Amino acid sequence: MKWIEITVFTTEQGLDAVCARLDMLGVAQVLIEQGRDSIAAFLRQTAKYWDYADLDELVAGEHPCVKAYIADLPENAAKIETIRASFAALKQQDVGLDLGSLEVVFCERDDEDWANNWKAYYKPLRIGERLLVCPSWEEAEAEGRILLRLDPGMAFGTGSHHTTRMCLTYLEKRVRPGDALLDLGCGSGILSIAGLLLGAKRAEAVDIDPIAKKIAYENAALNGIGEAVYTVRVGDILTDAALVNAVCARQYEVVCANIVASVIIELCKIVPRMLKPGGSFVMSGIIAERLEEVHAALADNGFAVLDTQRSEDWCAVLATRG
Numbered sequence: 001m002k003w004i005e006i007t008v009f010t011t012e013q014g015l016d017a018v019c020a021r022l023d024m025l026g027v028a029q030v031l032i033e034q035g036r037d038s039i040a041a042f043l044r045q046t047a048k049y050w051d052y053a054d055l056d057e058l059v060a061g062e063h064p065c066v067k068a069y070i071a072d073l074p075e076n077a078a079k080i081e082t083i084r085a086s087f088a089a090l091k092q093q094d095v096g097l098d099l100g101s102l103e104v105v106f107c108e109r110d111d112e113d114w115a116n117n118w119k120a121y122y123k124p125l126r127i128g129e130r131l132l133v134c135p136s137w138e139e140a141e142a143e144g145r146i147l148l149r150l151d152p153g154m155a156f157g158t159g160s161h162h163t164t165r166m167c168l169t170y171l172e173k174r175v176r177p178g179d180a181l182l183d184l185g186c187g188s189g190i191l192s193i194a195g196l197l198l199g200a201k202r203a204e205a206v207d208i209d210p211i212a213k214k215i216a217y218e219n220a221a222l223n224g225i226g227e228a229v230y231t232v233r234v235g236d237i238l239t240d241a242a243l244v245n246a247v248c249a250r251q252y253e254v255v256c257a258n259i260v261a262s263v264i265i266e267l268c269k270i271v272p273r274m275l276k277p278g279g280s281f282v283m284s285g286i287i288a289e290r291l292e293e294v295h296a297a298l299a300d301n302g303f304a305v306l307d308t309q310r311s312e313d314w315c316a317v318l319a320t321r322g
Contacts, residue, residue, distance in 0.1 A: 002072040007105040012313040014099035028208040031067045128169040149222040163284040166316035174280040179253035189216030256282040261290035268297040284316035
């Protein structure tokens with residue numbers, strides 16, 4: 001299958017707005033790419049797909065870009081034009097933030113291109129004190145750590161991004177043997193699979209993208225985890241009442257969400273139904289500018305913040321409820 005890669009150039013301050021805009025347009029799975037060299041290389045490789053004249057201006061200041069993928073199908077042609085028009089309109093709005101250029105580049109990718117891109121940059125990672133995240137095509141000595149094998153495929157989550165690493169360090173401190181864990185916005189399944197390897201008895205995961213379900217199950221199998229202890233559901237946990245009821249059929253000792261601040265703020269309203277008293281709510285994907293909003297939403301919904309981490313301009317929060 002071929003895919004359309006959507007790349008939106010923005011700023012650190014604009015990442016949350018761009019991710020939220022793509023989510024509003026029905027494109028929920030995104031990747032963040034940072035660094036002048038990597039972005040410049042991308043533009044040179046795909047020059048025929050873009051007409052932005054000044055490369056130096058576009059990547060000045062090492063501003064990041066947000067990437068997303070949709071299937072290259074005739075029915076998605078209208079969505080591409082909608083995305084283009086939506087970001088053109090966003091440029092004209094005064095949102096009180098520096099959103100950067102908001103230039104949008106579309107280019108065609110093969111499944112093989114995606115896999116090769118990941119394989120070039122994704123290497124074994126030691127995370128926290130106990131985890132070693134290793135791509136499925138690499139060999140690594142565990143050296144006393146818990147080995148988590150992973151192939152991200154077409155889903156977000158390798159452990160390399162600041163947000164995922166912070167979540168994993170919280171999970172290794174909070175997951176206890178026998179716990180039930182819920183992963184909201186699971187992507188590759190890295191957080192829920194890590195939870196099971198760290199001792200959780202059962203994990204459930206939810207993602208809006210059907211691709212994530214397939215990849216999360218495949219990654220679970222890579223780690224010897226079967227559907228008897230791991231369930232992945234597809235749907236929008238914020239709007240699908242039947243999905244919420246299914247997920248809330250039991251409560252969990254740990255709930256994690258590595259998404260974006262705007263979604264986490266809404267999740268604060270429904271996670272109390274899912275989390276056992278005294279349980280841990282682990283969240284990340286929060287840009288620093290929105291941390292206070294997340295703290296306020298947690299307080300408004302009965303949570304107490306136990307800890308906050310920051311890595312560059314990204315934040316993660318550990319909270320609990322009485």
